[in-house]
Amino acid sequence: MVKTDDTRTVWDGLEDFNAPRKLKSQTEQKKSEFYVQELEESPKLRAAGDPVFIEYKLPFTVTPYYDYLDNFLLGYRLETRVTSSSDCIEVLVYSFDDYSYFQNNITDYTRSAWEAPIMNFTRAMGGNFSYVPINCYLMVNEMRDNVQTKFESFDTLGDFFLAFLFNMMGNALRFR
Numbered sequence: 001m002v003k004t005d006d007t008r009t010v011w012d013g014l015e016d017f018n019a020p021r022k023l024k025s026q027t028e029q030k031k032s033e034f035y036v037q038e039l040e041e042s043p044k045l046r047a048a049g050d051p052v053f054i055e056y057k058l059p060f061t062v063t064p065y066y067d068y069l070d071n072f073l074l075g076y077r078l079e080t081r082v083t084s085s086s087d088c089i090e091v092l093v094y095s096f097d098d099y100s101y102f103q104n105n106i107t108d109y110t111r112s113a114w115e116a117p118i119m120n121f122t123r124a125m126g127g128n129f130s131y132v133p134i135n136c137y138l139m140v141n142e143m144r145d146n147v148q149t150k151f152e153s154f155d156t157l158g159d160f161f162l163a164f165l166f167n168m169m170g171n172a173l174r175f176r
Contacts, residue, residue, distance in 0.1 A: 060093055082143050084139045087135040091136075097128075098127060099124065
């Protein structure tokens, strides 16, 4: 056991978190005083009570909705029909994550840390979101070409509906 100069107790490199601690720097002390002052001066915050916990928005990739989307796309086998679909869906999902990170930075916004939301916004716009238009445009064009080629292989609209009905009957017999 070793005593350090800032009243923390340390055992072989591990800190005792129950020991009393001083603030590490003068800036942290100023930030702490700023938050207390904001809480005391704001009637809206005083009415709401002491903010004990801030619930941050989760990125899309850690929510169960991402699993649902992924399983749907695996079952639908979109990538086998449209090869450029994986690029579009990937940048869309990561753009949703960037939006969540931006919302979390807005939640943490203080007057002293104004640059964090701006930097995150420009990162989101210049990062994943900038690839969404071109990748999704290529995917839609490829889907349109596939549908047009498939529909042109039938002589009339009746042949198209007849093939649809036979396909449904074949699937119904297979599931039985």
